Amino acid sequence: MVLYLIGLGLYDENDITLRGLEAIRRCKRVYLEAYTSILLCDKSKLEALYGKEVVVADREMVESRAEEILEGADKEDVAFCVVGDPFGATTHTDLQLRARQAGIPVRVVHNASVMNAVGACGLSLYRFGEAVSICFFTDSWRPDSFYDKIAANRKLGLHTLCLLDIKVKEPNLAALARGRTVYEPPRYMSINTAVQQLLEVEEARGGGAFGPETLAVGIARLQADDQQIVAGTLAQLQEVDFGAPLHCLVLAGDVHVTEGEMLAAYMLAGAEAALEGARKE
Amino acid sequence: MVLYLIGLGLYDENDITLRGLEAIRRCKRVYLEAYTSILLCDKSKLEALYGKEVVVADREMVESRAEEILEGADKEDVAFCVVGDPFGATTHTDLQLRARQAGIPVRVVHNASVMNAVGACGLSLYRFGEAVSICFFTDSWRPDSFYDKIAANRKLGLHTLCLLDIKVKEPNLAALARGRTVYEPPRYMSINTAVQQLLEVEEARGGGAFGPETLAVGIARLQADDQQIVAGTLAQLQEVDFGAPLHCLVLAGDVHVTEGEMLAAYMLAGAEAALEGARKE
Numbered sequence: 270m271v272l273y274l275i276g277l278g279l280y281d282e283n284d285i286t287l288r289g290l291e292a293i294r295r296c297k298r299v300y301l302e303a304y305t306s307i308l309l310c311d312k313s314k315l316e317a318l319y320g321k322e323v324v325v326a327d328r329e330m331v332e333s334r335a336e337e338i339l340e341g342a343d344k345e346d347v348a349f350c351v352v353g354d355p356f357g358a359t360t361h362t363d364l365q366l367r368a369r370q371a372g373i374p375v376r377v378v379h380n381a382s383v384m385n386a387v388g389a390c391g392l393s394l395y396r397f398g399e400a401v402s403i404c405f406f407t408d409s410w411r412p413d414s415f416y417d418k419i420a421a422n423r424k425l426g427l428h429t430l431c432l433l434d435i436k437v438k439e440p441n442l443a444a445l446a447r448g449r450t451v452y453e454p455p456r457y458m459s460i461n462t463a464v465q466q467l468l469e470v471e472e473a474r475g476g477g478a479f480g481p482e483t484l485a486v487g488i489a490r491l492q493a494d495d496q497q498i499v500a501g502t503l504a505q506l507q508e509v510d511f512g513a514p515l516h517c518l519v520l521a522g523d524v525h526v527t528e529g530e531m532l533a534a535y536m537l538a539g540a541e542a543a544l545e546g547a548r549k550e
Numbered sequence: 551m552v553l554y555l556i557g558l559g560l561y562d563e564n565d566i567t568l569r570g571l572e573a574i575r576r577c578k579r580v581y582l583e584a585y586t587s588i589l590l591c592d593k594s595k596l597e598a599l600y601g602k603e604v605v606v607a608d609r610e611m612v613e614s615r616a617e618e619i620l621e622g623a624d625k626e627d628v629a630f631c632v633v634g635d636p637f638g639a640t641t642h643t644d645l646q647l648r649a650r651q652a653g654i655p656v657r658v659v660h661n662a663s664v665m666n667a668v669g670a671c672g673l674s675l676y677r678f679g680e681a682v683s684i685c686f687f688t689d690s691w692r693p694d695s696f697y698d699k700i701a702a703n704r705k706l707g708l709h710t711l712c713l714l715d716i717k718v719k720e721p722n723l724a725a726l727a728r729g730r731t732v733y734e735p736p737r738y739m740s741i742n743t744a745v746q747q748l749l750e751v752e753e754a755r756g757g758g759a760f761g762p763e764t765l766a767v768g769i770a771r772l773q774a775d776d777q778q779i780v781a782g783t784l785a786q787l788q789e790v791d792f793g794a795p796l797h798c799l800v801l802a803g804d805v806h807v808t809e810g811e812m813l814a815a816y817m818l819a820g821a822e823a824a825l826e827g828a829r830k831e
Binding site: 276278279282283284285286287288290291354355356357359362363365366369377378379380381382384385386388389391393394395396397398399400402421425427491492527530531534 | 557559560563564565566567568569571572635636637638640643644646647650658659660661662663665666667669670672674675676677678679680681683702706708772773808811812815
C-alpha cells in the first residue's frame, strides 16, 4: 500500500484536486500537517468533505513520532495532507525518506503553493531568484541570512519572495521552566513586521541591498475571496493594514514592461518614483 | 460577471481543484489554452467532466483575437483554462490586462505548475535560482541566454530549472511560402535534446558554467502514474530514454545533506563523483 503526500492548496477545503480527494477517500487514516502553514477553514470542513476523521499532526508528532503516521502504511493507504504543495517544507521530505527506508511506496499529489501562486502579484515567476524566509526576531535571536540572498537577487535584477514566519503550538518558555507545557496562541508574521525587520537589518548591515524606497508587493490571503495585493515602497507597505493571515512579501528586482502594467492595478499613489527606478526594457 | 483564469494542474482531467471545477460549471463558455503546455488526456475527457463544450484556444486566437474570448464576459462568466498555474506563461498576463481594460473582473484559480512541483526531484524548492527556457535550436536561430542565468545560479550554489520547448501548431514554412497553411506535427523537447544543446553552448562559450560531468536531474511526466525521475551526470542523462513528454531538467547547484538523501533513490550508478563534488554541508 501507499503513503500519499497530498497538497491541499492555498486557502480552504475547496482547493484540493479531484486526484487528491479520491486518494484521501481510499485512505484508512488521514493526517493534516498544521504547523508550516494553515488553511483558512476549520478541520470539520475537511472531515465533512472527506467523509472521515482528520488527525492534526503537530511538529512534535511529525518530527519525533513519524512511525505512528507510517504505522500500517504497508498494509493500508495513509494520507498525509499538507497545505500548499507537499514539497513546500523540508519536514515532508523527512517523512518521505522514512517511508522509503521502511519500504513503503510514496505517491505525491501536487497542488498550488505560494512558490508558484506568487505570480498573481504581477511580477513574472520566471524572474524570481532564490526565495527567503523571515523569522520573528527576538531579543537574542535575529537571524538575517535572508539579507545576502536578497542582495544577490537584486544585483541580478531578480525579484525575491519573502516567506513570513508562522508560530503554531509554541510552548510558553516561562511555563516550561516551571515544568508545565502551555502553548502560546498562534502567531503569523504580518507584512508590516516583515518590512520593519528588513529595514532594521539593512540599517545594521548598511549594504544598500534595498531601502525604504524600494518597490515591493504585499500579498495577503492568496486565493481567498478577499485576497489583497498592494504594491508600493517598503515604507508605504509598512503602514498598510493587510488584515488576517497569511501574508507574504515580494521585493521587486528589475520591472519589465508587462510587469509594470500588471502592477499598475495594485500600486499605491506615491510609489511612481520607485516603479520608474525599477523599470527596465 | 467574471473572467476566470483556471489552472488545470500537471497531468490529466483529475488535477483540477474543486474550486476550479465549480467555477467552470458556472461558466457559459470554456476555453482551453493548448500551446504553452499540454495535458496528457483528450479534450473529450475534460468535456465529460465539465458537462460542457471546451474550445481549444491556439496562440493565434489568444494573441490576436482575445476579444472573442472576452466577448460577453461582462454579462456571463467565461473560463480560460491553463495547464499548470495561470501565471506560468506571460500570454495569460496579457489576457488579464485586456480584461481589466475592458472593465471585466478577473478571478484566478491556482494550481500546481512545474515551477513548484519540481520539488519532487529531491532538490529543495528554496534553493532554486532563476528558471530558464531552452528553445529548439535551428540552423539560424540558437538563442543561448539561458547560459548566463545558469552560470549565475551555479555561482551562488543554486539549482536551475530548465523548461523545455514545446512547438504546437507551428506552420510549415515551405508550405507557407507557397501560400498554404499546413501545420507541423507537435514537438516536445526531450531531456536528451536539451542536454545536447546545453553542452553545445558550453563548448562554444567555454565559460565552465557546467559540463558533461555536472549533476542534473531529468523529470518526465510529473504527476503521471509513470512519472520518471533520474539523477546523474549530464552525459549520462543524454543517454536515458525518458519516454513520452513532457520533460524538464534540473541542473544541480550545491547539494545539501537531505537533498543528497532524496536524490539517492533516483541516482544512476556512476554518478557518485558528480554527487560528491556537489555536496555541501
